[in-house]
Amino acid sequence: MMKILVVDDDPNILELVSIQLTQAGYTVMKASDGFEALELLEKDLPDLAVVDVMMPRMDGYKLTKKLRAEADIPVLLLTAKGELEDKEKGFLAGSDDYVVKPFEPRELLFRINAILRRYDKAVDVxxxxxxxxxxxxxxxxxxxxxxxxxxxxxxxxxxxxxxxxxxxxxxxxxxxxxxxxxxxxxxxxxxxxxxxxxxxxxxxxxxxxxxxxxxxxxxxxxxxx
The missing domain is CATH 1.10.10.10 (Winged helix-like DNA-binding domain superfamily/Winged helix DNA-binding domain)
Structure with missing residues (x-):
């Protein structure tokens, strides 16, 4: 079963995204900040990470770079910002896609599925x-x-x-x-x-x-x- 790491310091968003992904058939790993996410990474390797940009201690850009360097997993960024500069910064950090809050849960699932298909990870053999x-x-x-x-x-x-x-x-x-x-x-x-x-x-x-x-x-x- 596919595993997705969700990282967000907002407990409401974290729970909402986790519920949606679980209902879609994914196994969810939850973290409230970048350091907790990296600790989880030492125990298990997800197939994709959904990462909030604006987090304390370690923002989503820095976490994306670390996820890319240490695990080389695809990353989808969540943010309240929609400016071109922020998108560029996210892609330069190594993200695969970018969803602006507030978002429709179906759009998030669609984008996750699209990323996994690109990486040929959409399903187990x-x-x-x-x-x-x-x-x-x-x-x-x-x-x-x-x-x-x-x-x-x-x-x-x-x-x-x-x-x-x-x-x-x-x-x-x-x-x-x-x-x-x-x-x-x-x-x-x-x-x-x-x-x-x-x-x-x-x-x-x-x-x-x-x-x-x-x-x-x-x-x-x-x-x-």
Whole structure:
């Protein structure tokens, strides 16, 4: 599962971003300043960092330079400033993108996904959910010797759901992760794809199912045989 380090001295922003990322299926590491972030880095390596610019003791620019030098992970900067000079300073420090507060949570997720795609980190190569194994390189879904080949969108949708078993993904998050931030269609497309995947999973295994959480979205469940 992808890990994202969120660094912000504002506890409200820190919690808001953490909740949004967790709901999107990411594992979140939280730090209230640059020094705490570097301490976390010694214990675990995230796939990306979301860093606030205006922080005490160590600002986001300095932290970005250290993250680049010590871990070489992509960085997205959060700031209340939108001037060109501040953006230039952020990019010179090594950031990959720049989001100005206040921001829409969906925009933050969109930009994070775009960065991870550029770094080819968007998903793990293999995803295991009970007896089902998903190979992101060969685009195969298998249980034992049974192999299932799905159309691309169905494969991506199943991969997102399987990346975090028993976690409820909202319809909005699933649409954004599979069809993109600027998708203009309706939720019926998602519902149709879910139905098709369910029908195919039934023939592959009885231990993996996709449940509907009414009014919210879907989750993939794994049961023992």
């Amino acid at each position: 293999f995803i295991q959910a009970g007896p089902m194994k998903i190979n992101r390189q060969s685009y195969e879904v298998s249980v034992g010797k049974k192999v299932l080949l799905l159309p691309l969108k169905e494969f991506e949708l199943l991969s997102v759901l399987a990346s975090r078993s028993n976690h409820v993904f909202t319809r909005e998050i699933l649409i954004e992760r599979v069809w993109g931030y600027d998708y203009e269609g309706d939720e019926q497309t998602l519902n149709v794809h879910i139905k098709r995947i369910r029908d195919k999973l039934t023939k592959l295994t009885g231990e993996v199912t996709i449940s509907t959480v009414r009014g919210v979205g879907y989750k993939l469940e794994v049961s023992s045989s």
